[in-house]
Amino acid sequence: xxxxxxxxxxxxxxxxxxxxxxxxxxxxxxxxxxxxxxxxxxxxxxxxxxxxxxxxxxxxxxxxxxxxxxxxxxxxxxxxxxxxxxxxxxxxxxxxxxxxxxxxxxxxxxxxxxxxxxxxxxxxxxxxxxxxxxxxxxxxxxxxxxxxxxxxxxxxxxxxxxxxxxxxxxxxxxxxxxxxxxxxxxxxxxxxxxxxxxxxxxxxxxxxxxxxxxxxxx
Amino acid sequence: xxxxxxxxxxxxxxxxxxxxxxxxxxxxxxxxxxxxxxxxxxxxxxxxxxxxxxxxxxxxxxxxxxxxxxxxxxxxxxxxxxxxxxxxxxxxxxxxxxxxxxxxxxxxxxxxxxxxxxxxxxxxxxxxxxxxxxxxxxxxxxxxxxxxxxxxxxxxxxxxxxxxxxxxxxxxxxxxxxxxxxxxxxxxxxxxxxxxxxxxxxxxxxxxxxxxxxxxxxxxxxxxxxxxxxxxxxxxxxxxxxxxxxxxxxxxxxxxxxxxxxxxxxxxxxxxxxxxxxxxxxxxxxxxxxx
Numbered sequence: 001x002x003x004x005x006x007x008x009x010x011x012x013x014x015x016x017x018x019x020x021x022x023x024x025x026x027x028x029x030x031x032x033x034x035x036x037x038x039x040x041x042x043x044x045x046x047x048x049x050x051x052x053x054x055x056x057x058x059x060x061x062x063x064x065x066x067x068x069x070x071x072x073x074x075x076x077x078x079x080x081x082x083x084x085x086x087x088x089x090x091x092x093x094x095x096x097x098x099x100x101x102x103x104x105x106x107x108x109x110x111x112x113x114x115x116x117x118x119x120x121x122x123x124x125x126x127x128x129x130x131x132x133x134x135x136x137x138x139x140x141x142x143x144x145x146x147x148x149x150x151x152x153x154x155x156x157x158x159x160x161x162x163x164x165x166x167x168x169x170x171x172x173x174x175x176x177x178x179x180x181x182x183x184x185x186x187x188x189x190x191x192x193x194x195x196x197x198x199x200x201x202x203x204x205x206x207x208x209x210x211x212x213x214x215x216x217x218x
Numbered sequence: 219x220x221x222x223x224x225x226x227x228x229x230x231x232x233x234x235x236x237x238x239x240x241x242x243x244x245x246x247x248x249x250x251x252x253x254x255x256x257x258x259x260x261x262x263x264x265x266x267x268x269x270x271x272x273x274x275x276x277x278x279x280x281x282x283x284x285x286x287x288x289x290x291x292x293x294x295x296x297x298x299x300x301x302x303x304x305x306x307x308x309x310x311x312x313x314x315x316x317x318x319x320x321x322x323x324x325x326x327x328x329x330x331x332x333x334x335x336x337x338x339x340x341x342x343x344x345x346x347x348x349x350x351x352x353x354x355x356x357x358x359x360x361x362x363x364x365x366x367x368x369x370x371x372x373x374x375x376x377x378x379x380x381x382x383x384x385x386x387x388x389x390x391x392x393x394x395x396x397x398x399x400x401x402x403x404x405x406x407x408x409x410x411x412x413x414x415x416x417x418x419x420x421x422x423x424x425x426x427x428x429x430x431x432x433x434x435x436x437x438x439x440x441x442x443x444x445x446x447x448x449x450x451x452x453x454x455x456x457x458x459x460x461x462x463x464x465x466x467x468x469x470x471x472x473x474x475x476x477x478x479x480x481x482x483x484x485x486x487x488x489x490x491x492x493x494x495x496x497x498x499x500x501x502x503x504x505x506x507x508x509x
Contacts, residue, residue, distance in 0.1 A: 149325050149327075149336070150295075150296075150322060150323075150325060150336060150338040150341070151338055152322065152338065152341045153341065153344075154341050154343045154344065154391070154394060155341075155343070155387055155390055155391040155394065156384065156387040156388070156391065157322040157341075157342075158322075158374065158375075158376035158379070158388065158406060158449060158450055159322075159324065159325070159449050160379075160384055160449060161380065161449045161450075162380060162381070163381060163383070163384070166324065166325055166328060166449060167325045167327045167328070168327075173384075175387055176381075176383045176384060176387065179383040179386065179387055180383060191387075191390050192390060192393075192394075195343045195344050195347060195394055195398065196344075197300075197340065197344045197347075197358070198339075200339070
């Protein structure tokens with residue numbers, strides 16, 4: 001899932017300051033699961049904004065996903081009655097809503113962090129950078145592109161100490177994790193394979209499925 | 219004798235290193251290099267060491283060439299993508315630089331511009347492969363070069379990796395680096411000769427020269443700092459005590475270095491002395507060990 005964190009209240013207050021009527025829109029999937037932008041967080045943020053400024057009017061809503069047209073359409077009536085939308089979705093959701101309502105400012109209440117998992121209560125960690133060329137089958141199910149601070153593809157650097165990464169002791173060395181996983185799986189030979197140079201993806205990404213396009217055309 | 223000739227001669231190699239500073243002042247650095255130039259086979263020039271923005275390695279290497287010193291151009295993968303790395307290597311060659319040392323590089327977060335975008339498009343292994351390709355007359359995209367370099371390539375290895383996984387990973391990467399063309403290795407600073415001997419036994423027959431790293435101990439504080447903060451460096455307590463009890467710290471530092479160089483003479487192919495500003499101590503150390 002996509003992990004996000006709420007911006008500081010000060011930044012959100014600055015963003016919404018030109019507007020009196022705001023639609024505060026939560027997202028029921030990723031940002032709800034990571035306790036950043038679901039209906040609970042919508043209520044909390046609305047209370048916080050209203051406690052500081054009694055003059056604004058906040059209409060609250062949460063849709064299942066802000067990244068799918070069929071759900072975004074449900075916002076249509078509410079959007080018509082507000083001056084701006086404050087979205088509690090990830091950056092993808094914010095842009096999808098903004099693209100659907102091009103005449104309305106759509107503001108991000110969250111900072112989108114990464115694709116990851118909840119490691120333990122209150123701690124989320126990054127697992128995937130959507131790099132477009134998955135190598136997890138030869139790295140023991142641990143991605144060095146996302147989980148090594150240097151995205152190294154051909155083994156560890158010399159910077160780890162006691163199994164922790166040189167950038168911070170709160171991050172494990174991904175290559176040592178890969179080593180242990182491959183050893184457990186009896187696949188250490190993958191570490192000795194020909195060195196890889198990555199073909200970095202071109203942004204913005206675009207996926208085209210001709211088979212599906214054909215179906216639509218006919 | 220060039221560094222390549224020295225390496226091929228089979229003699230016990232001695233290299234040192236200088237670290238360019240922040241700014242354009244090179245007076246001290248060149249003085250340090252001048253002081254040791256007759257005593258060493260080559261001098262490394264670091265590349266934005268510890269991810270701190272400094273004067274660049276290539277320019278200083280070029281100045282060393284002008285002084286009759288054979289420099290080792292340290293190149294990290296932190297700040298340049300494959301286009302810039304290949305281009306800088308060609309530039310270095312036309313400036314008279316003949317040796318290079320491939321490193322991954324520290325992460326920017328360790329330095330003084332911690333939010334800089336880390337590059338790491340290549341890593342130390344694929345950088346070595348890229349140089350091999352340039353040496354063979356092509357770039358990484360397979361285009362022919364007009365005028366071809368012939369770099370002598372080296373790399374680094376950390377013989378003090380602190381657990382089995384880290385050590386195995388170091389050895390595996392060392393093998394990949396040799397496969398990719400590394401002819402010599404300069405190691406992280408070594409203080410424990412028994413552990414270093416074990417490491418040398420593991421890499422026996424790998425076919426690349428190993429220069430044991432020696433970091434001159436300047437103080438007890440420095441030893442404790444390295445033990446806590448520098449991956450792979452471990453200064454054993456007896457050395458720390460020796461420094462603590464010594465009235466003349468510089469003399470104690472020299473005596474420790476002399477013992478380490480002497481010990482390494484029987485274990486590996488040379489030493490790489492990191493004096494960190496104490497370059498003037500290098501000639502007396504070499505005098506004492508007869509190098």
